[in-house]
Amino acid sequence: MKTSVIISTYNSPLWLQKVLWGYFAQDNTDFEIIIADDGSDASTGELLAEMARSSPVPITHIWQPDDGFRKCAIINKAIAVARGDRILTTDGDCVPRRDFIGxxxxxxxxxRFLSGGYFKLGEDLSNSLDRDLIEDQRAFSASWLVRRGMPINTKAFKLVAAPPFDTLLNRIVPTRRTWNGHNASCDRSLAIRVNGFNEDMQYGGLDGEFGVRLGHTGVFGDQIRYSAVVLHLHHGRGYVTPEMIEKSRAVRRRTREEKKRRADRGLDQWLRPDGEVTLAPDDRLVRL
Incomplete structure (x- = not known):
């Protein structure tokens, strides 16, 4: 079952490079990579053109002009051009462990949809990750991270829980089984059913709102928090405003109260019922 891995990014080529090294090291290569680019400058496209030469899987770069925070729109466009049976959404600051796709x-x-988690790194550790550490998986070793100053706490179980212990933790963890933009997947047909992501939303729960609409159609999440591991690299969120958060909160509230199943402004702008893709005139699509 081929997967389309949709990686959202915006002007973070150094972090994106580390993420792609993680996908190049996967032990399951039955997937494609789609970079959902919300208006990055030319450096991201140049990085992708260079890295595509050594990629073991196909890479697609879908780009839209920079017009503020439009993550939902670029993810919908990525879903529209996806060729996999399933979609897996993640971010350009989340480095996957070797078994992530598997x-x-x-x-x-x-x-069902799958709800994964992440293990957050500090700024120094994030900067220290290089290709060798990611490819040989030392970056995912709790002992290696501890030697470099990572505090010990229960979150480290995500790195050390081996089967069948990970399955047990997935079952008993009280964390809600939400759609998490950094680590979640479902059949592409389910995303089409709910009209993709809600483009009336900006930062603040846009991923969870998508999962709520899936739930309104009877599709709920399975927890794989301790099985599918990504390292979340440190970054700021200077683009977030209170107005953005309040707008998204209102949309989420309406989705719950009205038990909405489909986004009013979503995927069907870019994907017709017959499967034809219709991007905006200034969008760019490059199959690398």
Whole structure:
């Protein structure tokens, strides 16, 4: 079951490079990479053109002009051009462990979505990750991270929980089984059913709102928090405003109260019922 991995990014080529090294090291290569680019400058495209030469899987770069925070729109456009049976959404600051794609494929069910988590790194550790550390998986070793100053706490279980212990933790963890933009997957047909992501939203729960609409159609999440591991690299969020958050909060509230199943302004702008893709005139699509 081929997967389309949709990686959202905006002007973070150094972090994106580390993320792609993680995908190049996967032990399951039955997937494609789609870079959902919300208006980055030319440096991101140049990086992708260079890295595509050594990629073991196809890479697609879908770009829209920079017109503020429009993550939902670029993810919808990525879903529209995706060629996989499943979509997996993540971010350009989340480095996957070698078994990441394999875990999502193993737990996949046509009537459920998968809800994964992340292990957050500080700024110094994020900067220190290089290609060797990612490819040989030392970056995912709790002992290696501890030697470099990572505090010990229960979150480290995500790095050390091996089967069947990870499955047990997935079952008993009280964390809600939400759609998490850094680590979640479902059949592409389910995303189409709910009209993709809600483009009336900006920062603040846009991923969870998508999952709520899936739930209103009877599609709920399975927890793989301790099985599918990504390292979340440090970054700021200077683009977030109180107005953005309040607007998104109002949309989420309306989705719950009205039990909405489909986004009013979503995927069907870019993907017609017959499967034809219709991007905006200034959008760019490059299959690398």
């Amino acid at each position: 875990v999502h494929a193993r737990y996949a069910r046509p009537d």
